[in-house]
Amino acid sequence: MAQPTHIEIVRRAYELWQQAGEPEGKDQEFYHQAEQELRNEDKSPLRTPDNL
Template sequence: MAYPTDEQIRIRAHKLWEQAGKPDGRDDQFWHQAETELREMEDLREISREPPPGVLPG
């Protein structure tokens, strides 16, 4: 599984912070939310590449 890079997380966290009205003191919250979202998106991408259950690849 490929994990999001710190740069990808930073960009997403900044966007979330802006959307929330740029509140002070919630850096960790936005970082965690961004990291979670990006990991979930990567998980979905990997799942979508897998063949459906019961179907043999190839």
């Protein structure tokens, strides 16, 4: 799985910040939360044939 880019993390952090009501002084918290979410996201799940 590819690591999220800085831009992807910043965009997700901004979304989280907006959803939280745009609180001041929590930029690092939202950045780390976004980074963790994106790293845990499984973009290419392993699949098995349906007939197994």
